[in-house]
Amino acid sequence: MSGFRLILDISKTHLLSKLKQTTVAALGVTFGIGTYIIMMGFMTGLNNLLDGLVLNRTPHIQLFNKTAPTEVQVIDRYKDLPFNLNYIHSIKPKSRLDRIHNGLPLLSELKKHPKVKGATPQTACKVFYLAGSNKLNGVINGVEVAEEVRLFNFKDYITEGDVNSLQKRKNSILLGAGIAKKLSLKVGDKVQVLSTNGATYALTIGGIYQSGLTEVDDVQSYVSLKMAQQILGVSSNYVTRIHIKLHDIEQAIPMSKNIERLYDVRALDVKSANAQFDTGSDIRTLISYAVSITLLIVAGFGIYNILNMFIYEKMNDIAILKATGFTGNDVKWLFITQALIIGLVGGFLGLALGYGVSLLIDNTPFNTEALPTIKTYPIDYNPAYYITGIIFALASTFLAGYLPARKAQKIDPVEIIRGQ
Amino acid sequence: MIPILETRNINKYFLDPVLFHVLKNISIQLQSGEFVSIMGKSGCGKSTLLYILSTMDTAYEGELFIDGQEMSKLSRNELARIRNEKIGFVFQFHYLLPEFSVLKNVMLPALKLGKYSETVIRNKAQEKLEMLGVGDQSHKKASRISGGQKQRVSIARALINDPKIIIGDEPTGNLDSKNSENVFNLLKQLSSDIGISLLVVTHDLDFAKKTDRIIEMGDGVVL
Numbered sequence: 001m002s003g004f005r006l007i008l009d010i011s012k013t014h015l016l017s018k019l020k021q022t023t024v025a026a027l028g029v030t031f032g033i034g035t036y037i038i039m040m041g042f043m044t045g046l047n048n049l050l051d052g053l054v055l056n057r058t059p060h061i062q063l064f065n066k067t068a069p070t071e072v073q074v075i076d077r078y079k080d081l082p083f084n085l086n087y088i089h090s091i092k093p094k095s096r097l098d099r100i101h102n103g104l105p106l107l108s109e110l111k112k113h114p115k116v117k118g119a120t121p122q123t124a125c126k127v128f129y130l131a132g133s134n135k136l137n138g139v140i141n142g143v144e145v146a147e148e149v150r151l152f153n154f155k156d157y158i159t160e161g162d163v164n165s166l167q168k169r170k171n172s173i174l175l176g177a178g179i180a181k182k183l184s185l186k187v188g189d190k191v192q193v194l195s196t197n198g199a200t201y202a203l204t205i206g207g208i209y210q211s212g213l214t215e216v217d218d219v220q221s222y223v224s225l226k227m228a229q230q231i232l233g234v235s236s237n238y239v240t241r242i243h244i245k246l247h248d249i250e251q252a253i254p255m256s257k258n259i260e261r262l263y264d265v266r267a268l269d270v271k272s273a274n275a276q277f278d279t280g281s282d283i284r285t286l287i288s289y290a291v292s293i294t295l296l297i298v299a300g301f302g303i304y305n306i307l308n309m310f311i312y313e314k315m316n317d318i319a320i321l322k323a324t325g326f327t328g329n330d331v332k333w334l335f336i337t338q339a340l341i342i343g344l345v346g347g348f349l350g351l352a353l354g355y356g357v358s359l360l361i362d363n364t365p366f367n368t369e370a371l372p373t374i375k376t377y378p379i380d381y382n383p384a385y386y387i388t389g390i391i392f393a394l395a396s397t398f399l400a401g402y403l404p405a406r407k408a409q410k411i412d413p414v415e416i417i418r419g420q
Numbered sequence: 421m422i423p424i425l426e427t428r429n430i431n432k433y434f435l436d437p438v439l440f441h442v443l444k445n446i447s448i449q450l451q452s453g454e455f456v457s458i459m460g461k462s463g464c465g466k467s468t469l470l471y472i473l474s475t476m477d478t479a480y481e482g483e484l485f486i487d488g489q490e491m492s493k494l495s496r497n498e499l500a501r502i503r504n505e506k507i508g509f510v511f512q513f514h515y516l517l518p519e520f521s522v523l524k525n526v527m528l529p530a531l532k533l534g535k536y537s538e539t540v541i542r543n544k545a546q547e548k549l550e551m552l553g554v555g556d557q558s559h560k561k562a563s564r565i566s567g568g569q570k571q572r573v574s575i576a577r578a579l580i581n582d583p584k585i586i587i588g589d590e591p592t593g594n595l596d597s598k599n600s601e602n603v604f605n606l607l608k609q610l611s612s613d614i615g616i617s618l619l620v621v622t623h624d625l626d627f628a629k630k631t632d633r634i635i636e637m638g639d640g641v642v643l
Contacts, residue, residue, distance in 0.1 A: 017519035320515040324529040325504020327497045414471045
């Protein structure tokens with residue numbers, strides 16, 4: 001029997017003889033790890049859901065024209081001398097069109113770029129929705145619906161009707177859920193739309209669009225690109241926005257800077273646009289870790305306590321083991337092994353508990369107006385959490401066992417045997 | 421002939437609570453197969469000497485040889501190995517591991533030594549237990565047998581690695597006269613039959629008189 005197997009064998013007998021205490025110690029670890037798994041799974045599931053809610057739909061880079069005052073005024077170019085103080089009152093931004101300059105060539109250029117997964121043009125027009133005497137202001141976006149579905153999961157947000165109706169019929173509209181409710185319209189009905197230049201269009205409702213964000217659903221509707229251009233009364237090269245999806249979201253910042261540098265357009269990357277989501281995710285993750293680590297520390301103290309008591313009870317055994325030829329190291333490892341067994345058993349039970357409760361949460365119905373695509377609570381089953389969990393369990397029990405084990409290692413058998 | 425155990429000028433001091441010279445120039449020898457008892461009043465240092473001889477106490481001055489090998493130069497781990505292999509212990513209070521079976525208690529030092537396979541060790545342990553008349557108790561828990569039986573089991577454990585020396589600290593001190601007699605006879609038999617050296621601290625004069633030689637101690641010196 002090799003040294004380690006012998007130590008393991010003695011550990012097993014010791015632990016089994018104190019089954020109650022062992023169980024309590026292991027359960028401490030179980031709850032710590034279980035909670036860690038549940039919290040991480042649930043929190044990350046929630047994070048992914050919220051990120052998905054925004055990021056799936058949000059393009060990685062948005063290109064548009066921005067109304068802003070000229071940064072460098074003419075006078076500064078002409079007389080920018082250190083002893084001059086040029087001051088211009090009431091600077092007004094230069095008036096410019098909404099449309100992106102050279103939009104279509106830019107679009108086809110972007111589509112060829114190796115880092116770009118896809119790019120879609122959009123034409124936004126401000127309109128009024130008419131129903132009888134009701135007039136609701138809103139925005140209609142002209143989109144290439146097939147590309148939107150491919151790149152931005154557009155289909156997920158059509159709760160009723162058919163997303164492809166835009167392609168089938170030119171005067172079809174995907175009406176915002178909020179507007180549909182306010183005007184009590186349903187799929188197949190017609191809605192009158194009044195454009196800013198006074199023309200009225202009758203559009204057939206092909207579907208209902210619900211993003212989950214009320215302020216969007218109350219104003220936004222979608223039509224085909226051509227229809228939007230017709231409402232605006234402009235030619236087919238009139239594009240107000242270009243949405244870009246990259247293969248790698250991390251490339252968004254450098255790419256957007258590059259586009260701004262090369263073209264006369266404003267580029268907004270997803271990181272800047274949604275900075276608060278990253279912060280929120282980070283803080284939620286931090287909280288999960290803080291709670292789990294606290295639980296594990298508590299479990300660790302439990303193990304420390306139990307092993308400490310155990311060592312006091314087992315003074316005689318330690319003395320006799322040492323007298324019959326076991327070294328201090330053997331005795332130290334005897335107790336560390338016991339701590340690790342508690343950690344391993346408790347840890348695996350914790351993983352099982354965490355997985356079980358995660359499954360339960362995952363199957364709990366969760367229906368909310370705001371999130372049409374979600375039917376149950378979100379859970380993330382990332383194996384990394386399970387691996388981290390078991391490492392946590394072993395590390396914390398090792399530490400909790402190490403100190404008492406060191407004490408046992410140093411026990412002088414003569415003192416114990418003579419002390420009787 | 422090289423003595424199995426020899427001390428040369430062993431001195432030992434206690435520092436706590438005041439400096440106290442416990443052992444003064446102890447030089448004794450134990451021959452192979454000899455059964456020696458150490459006697460003396462309480463506090464004369466005989467137990468202290470015993471623990472030095474057993475290699476568990478390393479805080480002393482002087483030289484200790486076991487089986488011709490000097491002990492004072494060895495590390496704690498090496499000393500543990502020596503105890504495991506060459507020395508068997510029998511204490512006054514039995515000191516069995518209560519959660520383990522009688523058989524396992526006897527097997528543990530041999531498992532630690534790792535010289536034989538587990539099966540061989542199991543058979544050897546059973547053999548020793550039977551030799552000492554407690555073979556039928558082997559599967560009971562150590563906490564479930566009587567005091568006299570416990571002492572026999574601890575002798576069996578002391579014998580499991582076929583040691584050169586058995587060291588006893590009042591091995592009969594806790595037993596009634598009948599059990600005491602039995603244990604003495606067993607020990608005597610070991611030294612005469614197998615040739616193991618025995619060194620036993622005792623208060624029991626009757627016990628001591630029956631041994632080969634008595635080392636009498638008083639106030640830290642051999643009288």
